[in-house]
Amino acid sequence: EEFTIGLSNGWVGSEWRTQMIAEAEEAAKAWADKGVTVTTQVQSANVDVPGQIAHVRNFISQGVDAIIINPNSPTAFDPVFAEAADAGILVIATDAEVSSPDAIYVGIDQKGWAEMSARWLAETLEGKGTVVAINGVAGHPANEMRVAGYQEVFGEFPDIEIVNEVNGNWDQAQGQQAMQNILATYPDIDGVWVQDGMAAGAWRAMQDAGRDDIYATGEIRKDFIDIWSENKLKSGASVNPPGVMASALNVAVNMLQGKKLKEPATAGVYGNALYLPIPFISDENLSEASQALEGQPGYTSFTSELSIGDATALFE
Amino acid sequence: MSGALKPILIAAGLVVLLMIAGEMVSPGFASPEQILRLSIVAALLGIVAAGQNLVILGGREGIDLSVGGVISLAALVAGNVMSGSDAGLFPAILACIAVGSLIGLLNGLGVTLLRIPPLVMTLGMLGVVQGLLVVARNGIPSGRAAPMLSDFVSQPQWLGLPGILWLWLLIGLAMAGLLNRTVFGQRIFSIGANEGAARLAGVPTRVTRTLLYVLSGVFSAIAGLCILGYSGSSFANVGGQYMLASIIAVVLGGTPLSGGRGGYTGTMIGALLLVVLQGLLTTLSIDESGRQIIFGSALIVLLLFYGRSSGLRG
């Protein structure tokens, strides 16, 4: 059997995305062992929504069998995904959910992701204290789902108060600057809920200020995990693995083979999601995470993916 | 002199005013430590803005939109060369300056030899550098900052101030000296004011202008190095936020985009003003939409103080 799968990535501003593509390409090669030839076509560039719509249309012109996309918008692709479906192409979104009925989502539940780390923080603080949140890009759906997630969890704890929520645009340095300003004006906070790479920045600001009494969520790059282990930080991090696209690819190949999901993808706000498990790194399993990343470059993220076997097991 | 001093005084007054406002809204905002930390962030911006300032002073619509790309590339290269060890610091500095001056040189040659408008040339170069970053990140692992570099940026060193603030001060003095006390400085102003006449008066216009872009590249590279020290490790797109911020800092400091007029002292205060304003907005507990609306409006109000071009009717 031979399948061609188009991979579209609309933002190249982070190492996580690079790793995402690389792992997906690896996963495609691994199918050779099963006697299936999976060819990937990759479009990966900094584009806006129209630019990424063009990615999809290019794939349609090329006549690929499936498209896996890390989308720049949740809803903007409805029309173009409909075009793809008309052309008989399977569309799978990953990392951010899409509203299109013509696509399914294979990835983590961003809201659950935030809930997990928020719960860790709330429980570590024993259910009371003041916290701040440093968020990604305002208006971005993944960000807003995460915000909903932590707000819901903190809402369950009456003695936890969110004193401020700021946006660091998923930029490490902006996260660091935001944390710096927060520390100056809210010197008595107990916890920080912060996302992704900005966590490294926030932790750095706390260390610079000598504040090792604050609990904060962490992130999953080797650089950070090393610092975490070395300095015994009080942190916990839920994992959005860059392997999500590889997982999506493994699911896609199964679907292209004509198999049916045992449980159809109906989760999520749009009712088309297949959620993957979300690993969590805390002091308990920190050393395992360290080991998994041993010898990798500093920007490598802790990852996990559905293996071919795992994926196949989801199908009838 | 008093004419040149006015915008600087306005900017300085506004900084003080914002600090006071900040202290009232969120107590602790004007604490000495916070002032120090804001100054560090301002220094990072200020160093980028030094190069931007020179390019703008040189006139002919001078502007450098590639600074963000250069910062990111320099931070990547430097992090990789030093990879967390003090021994690698010096080679890293050299590597970074080489990268910055090379990109600056290409910008300069495009602008002077091919006569590409600076906005277009440096915008195109930004696209190229961003592409280069993706390639480079696949090829070379990004590394960590040397401890010495991190301490230089964020730990109090001499007289309670971190090294970066001394460096910024030094750059301030050097820029003032360069602009007011050297022949090169004279040449910058003269090509900014009237390139054709300057050329007839023996100014090597192309060489001078090319050097301005080289210097801008070098300043961005130095800033990239410092930002690496600030954040500890290099990461993709570290420099993105500096492109327009550096231009705004220059304009808030009283150097008009038309060139031939202005200086760096004002730009330093402009950088401080911008950072204090952003810091103040961060500490306000409001929606992001509110922050953006206030930030945009505040910038408009600030710009009303300066940078107004003259009317047509004398």
Added chain:
Amino acid sequence: MPHLTMTDMHKAYGATKALTSGRIELFPGELHVIMGANGSGKSTLCKILAGSVKPDGGTITLDGRPVDIPDPKAARELGVSIFYQELSLSKNRTVAENILARDLPTRAGLVDRKAVMAQAAQVFAPFRDVASDGFSMAARVGDLRPDQRQLVEIAKTFAGNADIFIFDEPTSALDRAQTEAFFKELDRRKAAGAVIVFISHRMEEVFEIGDRVTVIRDGETVSSAPLAETTRDRIVAEMVGGDSGASVFADPPEAPAPGKVRLELRGVSSRRLRDVSLSLHAGEVLGLGGLHGQGQSDLLRALFGLEQTTGEVMLDGAPIALPSPRRAIRGGFGYISGDRQTDGAISGRSIFENVVPIHLFKSRQHILRRGTLTAEVDRVLQILATRHGGTGLPISSLSGGNQQKVIISRWLMDETQVLLLDDPTKGIDLKTKLELFALIRSLADKGLAILLYTSEDAELLANSDRILVFNNGRIVRELAGDDRTRLMLTSAAFEAA
């Protein structure tokens, strides 16, 4: 009753009082000349009338009614049309579009291109025969020669309905034939009852066509009289406010004892030059004559490294290459152009900064020693009696003439061997011209070799030791000794044409 009067007009730019008490009365059907030294406020007075400068005070009455002129559009509606000294052309637009810029003809709401061409051609008709080569209604104004641009600005002034025409130095780049065509059109308009205001520094023109003259000195109207009742000397006296002194229009100088050959050209050609050979001696002022734009400026620019040439250039007997202005300056050349705004003034910067660059370049300094330099700057500015309020002030605070003095001062700080003067007195008043030519002569006496081009024949005749007459990029005649007469110059200029 006068058609229009301006009384007690005043205007200050910061500390500079451009106009303190401007007054003028314009009668229908007259050609009214305004004369005054550089910076006396002529242009300011005219621009106020045209609405492009806002006066600080004063009254304007039209047919006895006081009027307000808030902008050029309003002036136009009152029937005032102006030719700007610095021109008001858009260089990327065509000649036709410029002439009709104010009011492009439309059809069905869209610009009617055919009508634009036709109407513009009609307005330009009186000058069609003198516009010469490379000129068409569809040409881009930026591609035209300075004299052609002045013709376009003239046509633009005449386009549309107006009955007061102001011409602020309209002939400064025109040759004789062009000037005559222009004067003929002025006569026609005058006969039709229009008022014409005319500014020129060329005394002959003024007496040739003027009816009445108003003299302005230091921003103040000092006299107004019919030209028939006044004399050249009286006007000059009123302009300078003292005795009239010597005249630029004196007889040709005695031929000096020729020094050694300093500059020699053999077969120099370029885009506009054809096989130019000449030799220039130390201590000599060599004039370049002929009709406008026959290669005189091109030769000077080529010698200053601004144009590519073939052929041989020898300085003091040794061949030299002149690939750039910097090389030319190092070689001992100096260049002064009458086109101050583009070639001279480093606008927006101080007087000091406008004087020092040549010295800084030649002395290969890198550090600016302000103290020592300031003394030097003061010294050279004094040689020309430059009037200024401090060397730290921007050069734009000076009048045109004084700006030119500052630019000339550049070349006086260090030794220069060959001075290239490219219409250096364009738009400069009589008194300043006198000082300037005296300086040029004294520089020649010190051994400098000088190449002089000026668009005024009288000036050329009065100040050159020899004159080379140019036509179409070639030297067609050399005039020396008693041949240096107006008649010979004119006939030489026209004979090959």
Added chain:
Amino acid sequence: MTHRSLLRTMPPYLPVLIILICMFALNGLAEPNSLSAYAIKGLVSTYLALMFLAVGQTIVIFAADIDLSVGAILGLVNVTVVSLMQALGDTPGAILLSMLLAVGVGAACGALNGVLVVILRLQAIVATFATSVLFLGLALWVMPVAGTPAPRLFWRTFGGRIMGIPFAYFVLAALLVLIFLLARSRFIQRLLTVGDDQLAAFQTGLPVTSIRVRGYIMCGVFAAFAGLCITGDTASGDPNVGGLITLNSVAAAVLGGAALSGGVGTLFGSVLGALVIGLVGSLVFFLGTPSEWQNLVQGLTVLAALMVGILFSGRARA
């Protein structure tokens, strides 16, 4: 006819037209399907927004101004029109009214830019950057999170066909007619005169201030049209949708032969420039560039195209 005068009489958009044709040819060689009816229609409907935006940007560039807020205006219009349609219902009348109001929003944004840059005389680059922050804030206020869907009727029409012809082609045709008329309007001619030499235009008696302000308003209106196109192609609201498009609009204008110093260029050239910018990404992909090199090759291609355009038109003008 000599070499120089030939260069001078050629239409200013010739270089970009040649570049565009070459890109189409290369694209077709690498992937024949990229010239299929489907692909062409896709290209047009994807980049209609950029074409409108580039035309708007060119209008202000004609007057030697610049507008760095066009992307933010587009985003604001996108979320406004989607919110309005949601509020007013999805009847044809309500949709048309929403569109009209959204164009009004664009015009108002343009007017604010005009007031700041022209009347209050702020420097265009920094002032329009400041307003872009403001407009983004407003967009976030109107729609805090991306996602509200546009009515089906609206995007089905935009993405559908009328008499067998894709609707996008009608929009493109309307754009071309519009710029044909604009290019011959007195307004654009005056804008060019103002951009050529502002002082000269003022002294000539043109109402410089009002011409420039109207230029900004017109730019805002075109940004609003672009916002409507993007809404049609994406069927939803997203406050961040205008992220990269601003700088692309400037690049498209320059590619199309407009000089940032004002007074030179054609609206048609900018439309072609927008297509070139749009095609570069596809071309780089279809030529089989490895993913990590795509950005670099794309950056180099855009830079080269910009240089070629400027060198050609610069030569012709010199």
